[in-house]
Amino acid sequence: xxxxxxxxxxxxxxxxxxxxxxxxxxxxxxxxxxxxxxxxxxxxxxxxxxxxxxxxxxxxxxxxxxxxxxxxxxxxxxxxxxxxxxxxxxxxxxxxxxxxxxxxxxxxxxxxxxxxxxxxxxxxxxxxxxxxxxxxxxxxxxxxxxxxxxxxxxxxxxxxxxxxxxxxxxxxxxxxxxxxxxxxxxxxxxxxxxxxxxxxxxxxxxxxxxxxxxxxxxxxx
Numbered sequence: 747x748x749x750x751x752x753x754x755x756x757x758x759x760x761x762x763x764x765x766x767x768x769x770x771x772x773x774x775x776x777x778x779x780x781x782x783x784x785x786x787x788x789x790x791x792x793x794x795x796x797x798x799x800x801x802x803x804x805x806x807x808x809x810x811x812x813x814x815x816x817x818x819x820x821x822x823x824x825x826x827x828x829x830x831x832x833x834x835x836x837x838x839x840x841x842x843x844x845x846x847x848x849x850x851x852x853x854x855x856x857x858x859x860x861x862x863x864x865x866x867x868x869x870x871x872x873x874x875x876x877x878x879x880x881x882x883x884x885x886x887x888x889x890x891x892x893x894x895x896x897x898x899x900x901x902x903x904x905x906x907x908x909x910x911x912x913x914x915x916x917x918x919x920x921x922x923x924x925x926x927x928x929x930x931x932x933x934x935x936x937x938x939x940x941x942x943x944x945x946x947x948x949x950x951x952x953x954x955x956x957x958x959x960x961x962x963x964x965x966x967x
Contacts, residue, residue, distance in 0.1 A: 747899055748852050748911050755851070765925040772930065787933045788924060791817040795917045804906060805881040811913040812878035818920050818933070820940065820951075827871050828954035830916060831961070832947045833923065834867060839961050843868035847912040849919070853898050863896035870912040877909060 772785045772792075781789075794814035798807045819826045819833075828839065835842025845867050846859075853859045873891070880887045891909070894902035924933060932942035943949045949957070 747897065747903055747907050748848060749914070751854055751899075752852070761922070761926070765922065768925045768928070768930060784934045785930055786935055787817045787939050788921060788930065790814070791917060791921060795914070795921075798914070804910075805887070807910065808874070808877050808906075808913065809882050811910070811917060812874060812882075814917045815913065815920075818917070818924075818939075820943065822951050822954070823875060824958050825943070825949065825951050825954040827875070828958045828961075829943050829947065829949050830867060830871060830920075831958075832949060833920065834916075837947060839957060840964070843961060847908075847915045848898065849915070857898050859898050863898050865895075865908055865912065867912070867916070870909055871916075873905070874909045874913050877906070 772789055774782050774784070776782055791814040794810045794817065798810040798814070801807050801810065815830070816826060819829045831839040831842035831845075833842065834845045843866065847865050847867060847870060848859060877887055877891055879885075887906075891905050893905055895905050895908060897903035897908065924930060929942070931938070932946070933939050940950070
């Protein structure tokens with residue numbers, strides 16, 4: 747829903763000029779005109795992100811978008827959540843946990859973003875994973891996911907709409923962060939992706955589980 751009022755701003759054009767050459771480089775071709783195998787995680791995330799918008803069935807969209815998240819962050823549930831929090835918190839998982847899914851400038855000034863209708867990664871990420879699991883395994887998505895909750899644009903919106911906002915926010919900002927931070931070499935394949943999360947963030951599967959447990963056990967202000 748938040749994307750309905752998105753517009754192209756000068757800062758967006760400048761960002762595009764900055765990252766577009768790096769984005770194009772992800773699709774380099776070899777001497778036979780075939781796209782190289784390099785950068786599979788980022789290219790797959792871009793493809794799945796786009797296909798989610800092209801698909802009108804909400805369950806398929808959530809599966810595609812979660813698959814895009816896993817392309818960037820890995821496949822283990824605890825690892826994905828710990829790494830998302832760490833990436834958005836600049837290695838501070840607690841800060842990432844409290845990060846709003848609405849970036850500054852997403853909400854026009856004529857609308858009010860309050861603690862009541864603002865939503866954070868820590869709030870929605872486990873719910874996205876739950877919806878994805880149910881949909882991917884042919885199970886009914888629990889009724890509470892359809893219940894209206896506070897939203898900045900409307901007094902209320904279905905929780906599923908907020909989860910869609912969150913999933914696309916995670917994918918979009920992660921890809922931009924990788925391009926803007928010149929991190930593409932760390933996402934040439936799944937092995938380099940796992941090394942990146944281990945050596946730059948200290949988050950292999952074991953540490954992800956431990957730090958996520960510690961985060962949940964620590965009272966958040």
